Amino acid sequence: MLLPKFDYHQPRDLPAACGLLAELGPEARVIAGGTDLLVNLKHGRIRPKALVGLERLEELTGLDSGRGRLFIGARTSAAHLAASRSLGGGLRLLAQAAGQLGSPQVRNRATIGGNLCTARPAAELPPPLLCLDARALLAGPQGQREVALSAFFKGPGLTVLGPDEIMRGVVIPRPGLGGGGAYLKLGLRRAMEISLVNVAAFLQLAPDGRTIAQARVALGAVAPTPILSPRAAQALIGQRAGDKLFAAAAEAAARDARPIDDHRGSAAYRRDMVRVLARRALEQAWDQARGRRGGKS
Amino acid sequence: MSSHRIRLTVNGVAREILAPANRTLAQLLREDLGLTGTKQGCGEGDCGSCTVLLDGEPVNSCLVLAVQAHGHEVLTIEGLAQGRELHPIQQAFVELGGIQCGFCTPGMILSAKALLDKTKRPSQEQIRRALSGNLCRCTGYQKIVEAVSEAGRRLSRGRR
Numbered sequence: 001m002l003l004p005k006f007d008y009h010q011p012r013d014l015p016a017a018c019g020l021l022a023e024l025g026p027e028a029r030v031i032a033g034g035t036d037l038l039v040n041l042k043h044g045r046i047r048p049k050a051l052v053g054l055e056r057l058e059e060l061t062g063l064d065s066g067r068g069r070l071f072i073g074a075r076t077s078a079a080h081l082a083a084s085r086s087l088g089g090g091l092r093l094l095a096q097a098a099g100q101l102g103s104p105q106v107r108n109r110a111t112i113g114g115n116l117c118t119a120r121p122a123a124e125l126p127p128p129l130l131c132l133d134a135r136a137l138l139a140g141p142q143g144q145r146e147v148a149l150s151a152f153f154k155g156p157g158l159t160v161l162g163p164d165e166i167m168r169g170v171v172i173p174r175p176g177l178g179g180g181g182a183y184l185k186l187g188l189r190r191a192m193e194i195s196l197v198n199v200a201a202f203l204q205l206a207p208d209g210r211t212i213a214q215a216r217v218a219l220g221a222v223a224p225t226p227i228l229s230p231r232a233a234q235a236l237i238g239q240r241a242g243d244k245l246f247a248a249a250a251e252a253a254a255r256d257a258r259p260i261d262d263h264r265g266s267a268a269y270r271r272d273m274v275r276v277l278a279r280r281a282l283e284q285a286w287d288q289a290r291g292r293r294g295g296k297s
Numbered sequence: 298m299s300s301h302r303i304r305l306t307v308n309g310v311a312r313e314i315l316a317p318a319n320r321t322l323a324q325l326l327r328e329d330l331g332l333t334g335t336k337q338g339c340g341e342g343d344c345g346s347c348t349v350l351l352d353g354e355p356v357n358s359c360l361v362l363a364v365q366a367h368g369h370e371v372l373t374i375e376g377l378a379q380g381r382e383l384h385p386i387q388q389a390f391v392e393l394g395g396i397q398c399g400f401c402t403p404g405m406i407l408s409a410k411a412l413l414d415k416t417k418r419p420s421q422e423q424i425r426r427a428l429s430g431n432l433c434r435c436t437g438y439q440k441i442v443e444a445v446s447e448a449g450r451r452l453s454r455g456r457r
Contacts, residue, residue, distance in 0.1 A: 038360045055365060102342075103429050105348055105356050106342055192429070
């Protein structure tokens with residue numbers, strides 16, 4: 001399959017890139033890893049006159065810890081996240097999700113920024129990032145703004161990102177001791193698969209090691225955007241961790257799911273699988289939060 | 298459409314090519330450099346037949362723009378053999394029946410090389426995971442996995 005014609009720009013820094021986007025207008029698209037954009041170009045789903053490549057923007061690279069926060073540059077690849085030593089402990093669920101994205105070849109190119117900005121409802125990285133209370137850093141001609149990831153997605157393929165804005169990265173508050181999480185994906189096969197349902201769960205235990213101080217459950221592929229489940233969080237926070245509680249919270253998560261019927265699965269099946277995956281994810285999150293090794297998926 | 302002067306290293310040789318913006322790395326390798334060992338299958342990153350190593354890591358060259366490979370190092374299947382002597386992974390594929398029609402083979406071998414460069418004696422599970430982005434429509438997966446496993450044994454013994 002051949003690519004249509006376009007001009008290619010390689011701005012040297014973020015201000016230049018945003019300026020270029022402002023100048024080129026809606027005819028331009030940003031490209032990082034290209035695993036999504038180039039496929040759409042080949043299929044003729046989009047016909048931009050120009051692509052703005054991010055490969056020279058150093059501001060978008062690297063993982064950087066400081067003041068209890070972790071910055072992840074938008075150009076960081078899924079493969080890098082999957083193997084990163086910075087993503088241990090309570091951040092492990094992000095590495096787990098990154099390691100299940102696409103194939104090894106795709107993971108080496110696909111970026112965290114691309115995975116968020118394409119805003120696919122079934123994407124791997126939004127659920128763990130929602131669970132970790134991530135904020136998106138968006139750079140524009142007027143400077144940088146920070147948006148909670150839970151307010152970033154607007155619909156399938158739609159975000160709050162302005163036409164002249166570029167995602168610089170995400171920041172995550174680093175969980176303390178007693179934080180644990182898990183990511184589980186259900187697909188029909190184990191590689192190059194779009195999730196039927198994916199679920200991430202995060203628990204922060206109180207110092208007593210049993211009371212749940214903070215909890216988040218995020219769901220993918222069961223709503224127009226990846227979503228947090230308010231009912232699950234409400235069921236969990238302040239309670240004593242345990243299997244019965246997790247089963248009840250998983251039921252609550254299933255009630256927050258708004259799945260559709262499609263060729264990959266029915267709405268009823270998806271809702272039921274939310275319940276199953278949420279319970280397992282919570283059990284694994286708890287194991288990790290208590291310092292036990294996570295169980296099998 | 299813009300065109301770009303692309304400098305990259307292919308199989309250890311520095312190359313400079315003037316290419317239009319919409320040229321993929323797969324096209325640059327096959328059409329500009331005549332390295333047709335890299336196969337083009339689905340063209341959208343599903344089949345892995347166009348796999349090459351970009352700075353040592355497997356990528357689908359059909360989903361990399363040539364201009365994005367500027368300044369980087371590419372290894373294709375043509376870069377593995379030393380003269381007439383096959384690379385141990387190639388030799389193991391031949392001996393253990395890891396090749397049927399051969400279309401997926403260059404990609405399989407490069408994915409296997411990326412694995413064995415990092416993990417000398419991978420488990421079956423590690424091999425299957427490393428090859429999970431490479432489809433074999435002859436469905437010869439078992440022989441391929443065995444060939445990679447054997448290549449790992451030979452390489453870790455330092456035999457060629």
